[in-house]
Amino acid sequence: MTGLAETANAWLGAHYDELVGWRRHLHAHPELGLQEFATTQFVASRLADAGLNPKVLPGGTGLTCDFGPENGPRVALRADMDALPMSDLTGASYASVVPNVTHACGHDAHTAVLLGAGLALASAPELPVGVRLIFQAAEELMCGASDAIAGGALTGVSSIYALHCDPRLEVGKVATRLGPITSAADQVQVTLNSPGGHTSRPHLTSDLVYGLGTLITGVPGVLSRRIDPRNSTVMVWGAVNAGVAANAIPQTGVLAGTIRTASRETWLTLEGIVRETVTSLLTPLGIEHAVLYRRGVPPVVNEEVSTRILTHAIEALDPDALADTHQSGGGEDFSWYLEEVPGAMARLGVWSGRGPQMDLHQPTFNLDEAALGVGVRLLVNIIEHS
Numbered sequence: 115m116t117g118l119a120e121t122a123n124a125w126l127g128a129h130y131d132e133l134v135g136w137r138r139h140l141h142a143h144p145e146l147g148l149q150e151f152a153t154t155q156f157v158a159s160r161l162a163d164a165g166l167n168p169k170v171l172p173g174g175t176g177l178t179c180d181f182g183p184e185n186g187p188r189v190a191l192r193a194d195m196d197a198l199p200m201s202d203l204t205g206a207s208y209a210s211v212v213p214n215v216t217h218a219c220g221h222d223a224h225t226a227v228l229l230g231a232g233l234a235l236a237s238a239p240e241l242p243v244g245v246r247l248i249f250q251a252a253e254e255l256m257c258g259a260s261d262a263i264a265g266g267a268l269t270g271v272s273s274i275y276a277l278h279c280d281p282r283l284e285v286g287k288v289a290t291r292l293g294p295i296t297s298a299a300d301q302v303q304v305t306l307n308s309p310g311g312h313t314s315r316p317h318l319t320s321d322l323v324y325g326l327g328t329l330i331t332g333v334p335g336v337l338s339r340r341i342d343p344r345n346s347t348v349m350v351w352g353a354v355n356a357g358v359a360a361n362a363i364p365q366t367g368v369l370a371g372t373i374r375t376a377s378r379e380t381w382l383t384l385e386g387i388v389r390e391t392v393t394s395l396l397t398p399l400g401i402e403h404a405v406l407y408r409r410g411v412p413p414v415v416n417e418e419v420s421t422r423i424l425t426h427a428i429e430a431l432d433p434d435a436l437a438d439t440h441q442s443g444g445g446e447d448f449s450w451y452l453e454e455v456p457g458a459m460a461r462l463g464v465w466s467g468r469g470p471q472m473d474l475h476q477p478t479f480n481l482d483e484a485a486l487g488v489g490v491r492l493l494v495n496i497i498e499h500s
Contacts, residue, residue, distance in 0.1 A: 122494035125234035137226035138208035144197030147252030150175040171265040175251035187272035188244035193228035194253035203477040220279030227489035259447040274457035283463030289439035290460040294413040298381035299445025301408040303370040310365035325401040345377035414449040417456035424458045427495035
């Protein structure tokens with residue numbers, strides 16, 4: 115073991131308890147997207163205490179921090195900081211003290227890991243490349259990466275890397291793959307309007323609830339015939355609301371859901387197909403409607419050279435650390451960075467190996483904190499191998 119790997123181990127030996135404490139503090143004090151003011155200041159103050167010069171991004175949430183050689187390539191390491199609007203049911207001693215807000219996706223761990231890796235790297239006598247830490251707001255809102263890029267987070271960056279917690283992988287295992295590792299994710303909302311009427315006379319009005327049912331089954335069905343099934347495109351409705359009385363056809367109804375695809379090319383065509391399909395299904399029923407289509411994020415596509423660097427960094431942890439992974443149906447706005455510069459993402463194992471594997475976005479989600487040290491060592495290794 116030489117170079118930065120020794121530096122990472124030495125830093126962890128002296129600061130591991132602090133690393134765990136940071137993660138627990140962040141878990142206990144979560145903030146929703148675009149509200150991460152205290153989280154931003156928490157990170158910035160610790161970087162400043164180490165003699166670094168963090169720069170808060172426009173809007174006051176999120177920050178960047180550069181150090182290392184000024185000439186030559188600059189490698190960015192990114193973590194997201196926002197929490198989710200749900201209750202904390204972990205029962206942990208450091209459970210969220212903020213009602214209905216919790217870190218159920220591991221962003222508290224992402225932030226702590228990047229902070230630890232940054233301080234470990236900053237303690238090294240010299241670095242092979244310049245480093246930029248990017249602590250990003252609002253990943254769950256799918257706008258944080260775009261805001262960070264607009265704020266200059268990628269200016270001068272040659273490549274970028276990130277980790278994401280994976281509760282299906284045991285601590286000590288890290289997985290990555292060449293090419294797409296997440297999927298595109300969009301949201302669609304359809305609002306229906308009808309004169310309403312009595313359920314005994316649907317022929318005298320527009321049967322709005324029947325129209326909702328037609329869309330619920332019809333839109334996913336049409337998509338399954340219009341799009342190559344090898345692209346793993348799936349539409350799922352998550353909310354439907356209409357009516358209050360069993361014998362009255364309502365005047366308004368709303369249907370909302372998500373559309374995900376593994377193909378970037380398919381993603382670019384989805385909005386047009388969905389709008390066309392909704393109109394075609396509702397026109398015979400005489401139901402007025404409006405479609406609100408929210409374009410989300412493209413897939414995260416790991417670039418070849420960056421994936422090779424990331425793979426070597428994982429293997430440097432332990433010969434058995436590298437694990438296989440499939441493309442996920444989830445979306446991640448890290449993809450926007452990869453539209454601008456090459457890079458790659460890895461899945462960090464956070465399961466203890468015992469007991470149930472809690473899924474992400476569950477109020478009971480928690481992680482084995484031994485994964486924090488693995489994450490720090492891996493990010494340091496990425497810089498070593500860049």
